[in-house]
Amino acid sequence: MAKKYVIIEPSELSNLDFSKLTTTSSNTVRYNLARDKCLVSFIGTIPSELNGKTEHTEAQISTIIDNISNGWYENE
Numbered sequence: 001m002a003k004k005y006v007i008i009e010p011s012e013l014s015n016l017d018f019s020k021l022t023t024t025s026s027n028t029v030r031y032n033l034a035r036d037k038c039l040v041s042f043i044g045t046i047p048s049e050l051n052g053k054t055e056h057t058e059a060q061i062s063t064i065i066d067n068i069s070n071g072w073y074e075n076e
Contacts, residue, residue: 005041005061006053016040020047032071039065 003022013026022041023029029038039061046055056064065072 001043003041003043003058004046005039005056005058006046006050007037007039007056007064008050008053010035010038012049013038013040016049017047020049030065030072033074034071037071 010029010031013029016026018025020042022043023039029040031038040050042050046053064070068075
């Protein structure tokens with residue numbers, strides 16, 4: 001099974017059961033530059049805490065975070 005990705009707000013991190021995720025803790029999530037969004041990942045069925053969130057494949061999430069206008073990185 002392929003890894004899936006979900007973008008959430010940092011305030012939602014405390015509601016997650018990290019044992020259901022491949023993201024190991026709130027300390028290992030990837031934040032956008034504004035730190036108002038973060039990325040978590042899982043394999044298999046979406047954890048119930050993330051129900052209703054958009055699931056992204058690796059290709060989809062790469063397109064999102066590699067686009068500078070989406071605010072996940074700065075051009076140096």
